[in-house]
Amino acid sequence: MSSIRDVARLAGVSHQTVSRVINEHPSVREGTRQRVLDAIAQLDYRPNVAARALVTNSLNLIGVLSATTGEFGATSSLTAIEEAARAAGYSVTTLNLPDVSADSIHAAVRQLQNERVDGLIALAPQARVSHVLAGMRADIPIVTLQTASGATAETLSADQVAGARLATEHLISLGHRDVVHLAGPQDWVEAESRMQGYLDAMLDADISPFPPVRGDWTADFGHTAGVELAHRGDMTAVFVANDVMAIGLIHGFRDMGLEVPRDVSVVSFDDIPVAAHVTPALTTVHQDFQALGRRALLLLLAEIRGETPPVLEPAHPRLIVRDSTATPHTVTQP
Incomplete structure (x- = not known):
């Protein structure tokens, strides 16, 4: 393995200069810095982390x-x-x-x-x-x-609130007024923000919101909610706080004889990779x-x-x- 002195010889500088370059010291001229970096790359030199920590008091x-x-x-x-x-x-x-x-x-x-x-x-x-x-x-x-x-x-x-508004406003624009929100668990900031976006969109459209149904982010809970909501039969659309619960929800609806979106529309949040490949492909809010x-x-x-x-x-x-x-x-x- 190459040493710091090997780098110094190849770059034509002292080993102290190599150390300053490695530790990003501002006093090194740009031309010198580049020669040292080129030598490090050529020799595939890897600084000793323990030694560097003694000098910088940091393990990076x-x-x-x-x-x-x-x-x-x-x-x-x-x-x-x-x-x-x-x-x-x-x-x-x-x-x-x-x-x-x-x-x-x-x-x-x-x-x-x-x-x-x-x-x-x-x-x-x-x-x-x-x-x-x-x-x-x-x-x-x-x-x-x-x-x-x-x-x-x-x-x-x-902006979770804005994303939830987008989802809910999309359902409203399609003509839905009976929109249930399947929310995430209490105390999760994402869940609270997405619930707030749903409530804001419904109230701004002068539509009375349903009391949100609290979930736990899992597909199993989504399935259970789908079965229960199908028995209620009082909604035409559901905004779900994440894609995983939405996938379970659609499964629950299907088990109860309801088809999405023929009978109930579903929009969710996250745009996980599988969201585009389930049946039906999920309308969802994407965030990076x-x-x-x-x-x-x-x-x-x-x-x-x-x-x-x-x-x-x-x-x-x-x-x-x-x-x-x-x-x-x-x-x-x-």
């Missing part, structure tokens, strides 16, 4: 605190964080919360601090996690991948989870480096119209 390590249960969005964001971190010269260590109690959150942050992370990104969609983190006096920067409208300066915003992950890392690195944080506008979702929505027809109770 980003911590990710996860309070999700494997949802598509969080997984996509995490993948993007890892890729962007690697491109910036950082490694990522992820810690999954066993629960979202204050004690569990504090213990997890302490563990990541003991691992000497330079900063922390929290994939924490539950409101209580954000509240606990906001009240902590951690000595590292923390960015919350907060995907709800009204996010603070320390969070990232995908990978972009959110990259933006989270961008904001965190600015804080770590003491730079002015970039101004990040909300990542606006898009409605993808497919086959699960149509004009309303009379629903026959099974």
